[in-house]
Amino acid sequence: MRIVEATPRMMEEYLPAILRIYARAHGLTPPMVEQRREIMLRHFQRRGFRGLLALDGKTLAGFAYGYTGEPGQYWYELVHAAMEPEMRREWLERDHFEFVELAVDEGYRRMGLGGKLHDALLDGRKEPVALLTVRMDNLPALNLYFRKGWKILVKNFRFSPGGPPFYVMGKILGANHP
Numbered sequence: 001m002r003i004v005e006a007t008p009r010m011m012e013e014y015l016p017a018i019l020r021i022y023a024r025a026h027g028l029t030p031p032m033v034e035q036r037r038e039i040m041l042r043h044f045q046r047r048g049f050r051g052l053l054a055l056d057g058k059t060l061a062g063f064a065y066g067y068t069g070e071p072g073q074y075w076y077e078l079v080h081a082a083m084e085p086e087m088r089r090e091w092l093e094r095d096h097f098e099f100v101e102l103a104v105d106e107g108y109r110r111m112g113l114g115g116k117l118h119d120a121l122l123d124g125r126k127e128p129v130a131l132l133t134v135r136m137d138n139l140p141a142l143n144l145y146f147r148k149g150w151k152i153l154v155k156n157f158r159f160s161p162g163g164p165p166f167y168v169m170g171k172i173l174g175a176n177h178p
């Protein structure tokens with residue numbers, strides 16, 4: 001198994017495999033997959049983008065990506081609205097890494113790959129903090145994030161009214177905070 005840092009172009013080449021894993025992991029319908037394709041293509045062009053592919057030979061076993069979050073972006077604005085001013089200043093209104101996606105295909109789980117992708121995605125980042133959203137019922141991911149030092153910043157965060165509740169989580173980056 002190799003974990004490869006991928007250029008945006010390489011992420012695009014692997015996009016069908018990325019979407020297959022993503023759709024299986026999150027139970028997406030074909031129209032939702034199409035929508036996600038457009039979103040990911042936009043994400044790959046963002047400032048500070050880092051993408052990782054876990055390759056078993058030529059087979060994609062997992063992937064992760066993120067970038068430097070910025071005002072005006074969909075996720076930033078929704079999370080901004082959900083935070084108190086002090087929390088915004090501490091976590092959002094400064095350079096921050098947005099930990100956007102992490103997924104490992106079903107046959108490759110519980111072998112440490114998710115943890116490795118997580119660590120490699122954050123390794124050496126210049127932003128002092130990182131942020132993510134995770135569904136409150138996603139216990140595998142929550143266990144992983146707690147183990148890796150993430151803390152809950154906002155509970156019951158929703159991307160749309162009536163949608164499932166998420167946690168907004170934050171992690172301090174840097175040498176003293178592995």
Ligand SMILES: CC(C)(COP(=O)(O)OP(=O)(O)OC[C@H]1O[C@@H](n2cnc3c(N)ncnc32)[C@H](O)[C@@H]1OP(=O)(O)O)[C@@H](O)C(=O)NCCC(=O)NCCS
Pocket residue numbers: 025026102103104105108109110111112113114115116133134135138139140141143144145147
């Ligand atoms: C979350 C996910 C990436 C974990 O990948 P993984 O390769 O299985 O993770 P690891 O083997 O590195 O496990 C790391 C830790 O995560 C936790 N964990 C992983 N799977 C778990 C499960 N099914 N139940 C409980 N805890 C789990 C454990 O704490 C585990 O450590 P341990 O194996 O020593 O107990 C994977 O389950 C996945 O792709 N899920 C679907 C996509 C997703 O939800 N992504 C996160 C979106 S925010």
